[in-house]
Every structure is written in structure tokens, then in C-alpha cells.
Amino acid sequence: LPFMGAGLLKEEGENFEKVQYQAIHHELVASAIATKIAHEIDPNNKIGCMIAAGSTYPNTSNPKDVWKAYRGDREGYFFIDVQARGYYPNYALKEMECKGIMPKMEDGDKELLKKHTVDYISLSY
Numbered sequence: 001l002p003f004m005g006a007g008l009l010k011e012e013g014e015n016f017e018k019v020q021y022q023a024i025h026h027e028l029v030a031s032a033i034a035t036k037i038a039h040e041i042d043p044n045n046k047i048g049c050m051i052a053a054g055s056t057y058p059n060t061s062n063p064k065d066v067w068k069a070y071r072g073d074r075e076g077y078f079f080i081d082v083q084a085r086g087y088y089p090n091y092a093l094k095e096m097e098c099k100g101i102m103p104k105m106e107d108g109d110k111e112l113l114k115k116h117t118v119d120y121i122s123l124s125y
Helices: 014-042 065-084 089-097 109-115
Strands: 048-052 120-124
Touching: 014 048, 014 065, 048 065, 065 089, 065 120
Parallel strands: 048 120
Antiparallel strands: none
16 A cells, blocks of 8 residues: 555554555645656656555455455555546545545645546556
8 A cells, every 4th residue: 555655653642544544645646746747848758657456365255255355455446546537436535534534635636636647557466
């Protein structure tokens, strides 16, 4: 997940998951800004993002295990959705809202994400 490289330190008493998702939001906005700048420098530049793709396999065929594995995959992929589609998927917004970890978004963040999506997605498997 993107927050793994964010250099975050957990402080006692804080909602660390909320801190992680705020950091992720900042990373996604930074990606949009970098994409914007690269396209301004040369409109022929192609800017991408990369995901360390893999699959989460359920422990059993029990539907609860299958759903848990699916949600694990989906949690990792939604960051790519934001970079490639320009917006947070509804399921991610709902989950963050339910968990109380919705990142604070500054004026202009949504517009930056929407207007400056990546040109391609690469996979590391």
C-alpha cells in the first residue's frame, strides 16, 4: 500500500489508519501535480503509475473468506483507480466514511485528481 513508503510514525493515541489514508491522499494529489507538470513540459510525455499486483487467496471456500480476500485485493487497487480514473471509487469513500478515516481534501484536490490522470498503468508481479 502507498503509505508503506510514506515514512509515517505511529503516535500514541492517534487513529493511525486515518493518518495513513491522509498520507495516501497527499501522495495521490502529488502524483496528479507531477503528471500535470510533466504534460506541461512536453505534451508527448507519458506518465504512469505502478502497482505491485498480486492476488489475495481465501483460506477456505467459505464465502466469508472469499469476501475477505476480495476486499483485500480491492483495498490495494483503489489507489490505482484514483490515479487512472481521477476520482475515489464510491466503495472506497463509503468504507472510509464508515471507518471514520476519510482524508481531509483541500479545495482543488478533486479537480487536480480528475484533470491529471496517468496515461498508463504498469504491473509488477
